[in-house]
Amino acid sequence: MNYKRAGLCYPHAGRTVRGYRNHQVLLGNDTTIEEKLAILANIARESRRSNKIFLSYEECTGNKKTFSNLPALVELINEAFGAGCVKVVLCIRNHFELAESSYAQFLKGGLYGINHKNFFKNDGAAIGEYFEFVHRKRGFYPFSYRDIFLKIKEQLPETSIRVLSTERSDLGGQDITEYLDQVLDVQPKDGFADLLRRWSGKRPPTRRRNERFSVKSLAALQYAYSRHDPHECQRSRNKIAAIFEGATNEFCESVSVSGDLFDKIYTYQRKDAVFLNSLAGSFNSVLSVPRKFEENRDRRGTIMLSPAEKDKVDKVLRK
Known part of the structure; x- marks a missing residue:
């Protein structure tokens, strides 16, 4: 389904078949120029009856290698479809929510091209250290939207x-997929919300598809990475999470935003306020401090795994 009848093509060519169904292959270093040209030729054939083509890759700006490939890809697209045809849509969320979600995603499977083994080689690596590590490797913080x-x-x-903004309250209560339908002038029955329903077994688009693990599960993954092969930790993440199924979503200083990291994010959020308020659209929720984070600002404390819990994690990874 690529919505050609609505004038919109979300092409199959170059798109992953699982997960986020994005077009990361077009920005990858492992894809040759010839392969990219072949993908664009296939996209041209797919989109013959369309007047809009939508390509996506969530991690584009966070991965140094793919980001550096962006100008060359845009040049190829302009050559294939006409000069000046490319428009970039940058979707952003609340800074604090982004930070915690990003670190959780890194623990679950990886993010921003950061090598788990390199990051965890020093015992005690935590969320604040993670963003400093990203900054050293990438040259900017993911929660600094103006810099991006x-x-x-x-x-x-x-x-x-x-x-x-991807925040519902900034979009008049709409989901970002519904709002994109308007931006792209696509009828809802032919647009992204319908696309997501089809991909997710007709679940309503308001349901979160990338649910986070409990805080204790994330702390257990930190422990696992510090002692086991990163690839095995990723393959076994759901089994590790199952050990702590039903655990309350407690605060843990090593995986939750607080202290110095809170202050850093807040500083960049205030800088972004000047920038975002100069643009069209509403960004009030993006620029807010959700209550949970305000309450955690000065909290301290770490979830400690008991010897028995550590042994359970170790057993999962030794199988």
Whole structure:
């Protein structure tokens, strides 16, 4: 299903078949110029009856290798479909929510191209250290949207860039997929919300598809990475999480935003406020401090796994 009848093509060519169904292959270093040209030729055939083509890759700006490939890809697209045809849509969320979610995703499977073994080689690696590690490797913090926007603009000075909040209250109660339908002038029955329903077994698009593990499960993954092969930890993440099924979503300093990290995020959020308020659209929820994070600001404490719990985690990874 690529919505050609609505004038929109979300092409199968170059798109992953599982997970986020994105087009990361077009930005990958492992894809040759010839292969990218072949994918674009297939996209051109798919989109013959469309006047819009939508490509996506959530991690584009967070991965140094793929981000550096962006100008070359845009040049190829302009050559294939016409000069100036590319427009960039940068979707952003609340800074604090992004930070905790990003670190959880890193623990569950990886993010921003950061090598788990390198990060966890020093015992005690935690969420604050993670973002400093990302900053050293990537040159910016993922929660600094102005910096990301400027880096894209530096790479693509002639390309139109639009920034959208993904927060429902900033979109008049709509889901981002429903809002994108409006931005792209696509009828809802032919748009992204319908696409997600089909992919997710007709579940309503309001349901979260990437649910986070409990805080204790994330603390257990930290323990696992510090002592076992990272690939095995990723393969066994659901089994590790199952050990702590039903655990309350407690605070844990090593995986929750608090202290110095809270202050750093808040500082960048205030800087972003000046930038975002100069753009079209609402960003009030993006620029808010959710109650949970305000309450955790000065909290301290770490969830300690008992010897028996550590033994259970070790057994899962030794099987």
